[in-house]
Amino acid sequence: MVGGGLALAAGPVQAFARKPNVLFLYTDDQRRDTIRALGNSHIQTPNLDSLVKSGVSFTNAYCMGGFSAAVCLPSRMMALRGRSWFAVQRMQTASPNIAETFNDAGYVTYHLGKRGNEDAKAHPSFQFNNYVGSNDIAEREKGQPAKILADQVTAYLKSWNKEKPFFMYLADGSPHDPRVAPPQYLAKYKREAIPLPPNFQPFHPFDNGEMTIRDEKLAPWPRTESEIRRHLHEYYAVITYMDEQIGRVLQTLKDIGEYDNTIIVFSSDQGIAIGSHGLMGKQNLYQHSMNSALVFTGPGVPKGKSVDAFAYLFDIYPTLCELAGVKPPDGLEGKSQAAVVKGNAQSVRDVIFLAYRQVQRAVRVGQWKLIHYPKVNRTQLFDLKADPNEMRDLSRDPKHAARMRELFVQLRRQQQLYGDTLALGTDDPANSDPAGGSITLEFFN
Ligand SMILES: [Ca+2]
Secondary structure, eight states: OHHHHHHHHHHHHHHHHSOOEEEEEEESSOOGGGOGGGTOTTSOOHHHHHHHHTEEEEEEEEOOEESSSOTHHHHHHHHHHTSOHHHHHHTTTTSOOHHHHHHHTTOEEEEEEETTOOOTTTGGGSSEEEEEOOSOHHHHHHSOHHHHHHHHHHHHHHHOOOSSOEEEEEEOOTTSSSOOOOHHHHTTSOGGGSOOOTTBOSSOSSOOSOSSSGGGGSSOSSOOHHHHHHHHHHHHHHHHHHHHHHHHHHHHHHHTTOGGGEEEEEEESOOOOTTBTTOOSSOSOSHHHHEEEEEEESTTOOSSEEEEEEEEGGGHHHHHHHHHTOOOOTTOSSOOOHHHHTTSOSOSOSEEEEEETTTEEEEEETTEEEEEETTTTEEEEEETTTOTTOOOOOTTOGGGHHHHHHHHHHHHHHHHHHTOOOOSOOSSOTTOOTTTGGGGHHHHO
16 A cells, blocks of 8 residues: 555656756857847847846856966866866866766766867766867868757757756857858848947057967957958857757757756856957956856746856856755865855855966956056056946056055965966066056065
8 A cells, every 4th residue: 555655656756856957058259248138239149048038147257267378178177177277287187077076966967069178087077978060160161060069969858768867068169260150140140230349459558478379360460340340240140050059959958848957057168359459369367258158047046137246167066066956076166156046145256366377367356357467567457347348457547556456465365375376577577568567566576
């Protein structure tokens, strides 16, 4: 009698008790301002818009930077390991990763991402691990990696037996260059109607330590309006195409009845300049390159909310653990943002520290952001509240001298926290800024 009752209950109870699935969408080089629902009325991203509207968006989420010019890989390594790039660089093979954590929690773990972004330690921990596409232009012209990825993922989801929840990490190489969109997506935009970024400049005002890298050679100097519009046109078309492919994955989740039991996190490994500040790449610490979109949706997540709490993309790992009810490993540097997502906390971080190789450091406290270039003794100070596009450098304004001093103290403190030993000044500045960068020497000598 009792046994029969249990048997009857087992089916539905078991289905209900299964942990939520997790879908982690991590695009490549997608600026935060390329999502219509986040304020860009010139771009078409209906699927990402619906995701934003059904979840919680962070306005101040950052890629911490990177230890190599290929920032994509350090960003992904940080996200998958829940640690800063300093720790990731020090412990290339020793750190636990998000796939191991979800394997141990009884999930089916699945990764499909761009060839060339291989994390040799974390990716093999996924039970299913494969790659599509690359930076090869001929391959992109043969077939769109975003579509190939969506084809494979939707087929997988339709055949998934639902016995175990899935943890799926999808890391397509769009909209990273080469930006090859099918002609009908280019036709969705009038090139001359695409506005230039408000901080468009023909040149970067000084040597930031990374002016001759591959990405900076994607357009000639001085940057011209027509050349930047050409790049933005292709960029927008690829994003709209990618958005449609993401939509196919989301629709499949709905079709198989799992959308409401899936925690979705959407972000991009970092942004990119494409004309902002006279730069083309992401080898810089400006907002356009380090401030990514970060959106959570799913069971227990409020709908249509925006939060201004500071977050790093390496907070995604412990946040997904807490949202899914999975225990994270000890020692992560990422902090769970779940309380912020659920509206139970305003913020869990007071400071953002950004670092690019041995040539740039930045710190953000409140609305103030200081970017420092140790190889040329140059500093910038921006008031992001009054100047979100970082166009007015206040570092030489005597009114802000005390603030500069405080921010340098904070910068040093963050360096200590993450074991960053970079000296902040040099006696022999390379290619020094003709405007005279030495004015800030007093702060770091
Ligand atoms: Ca990238």
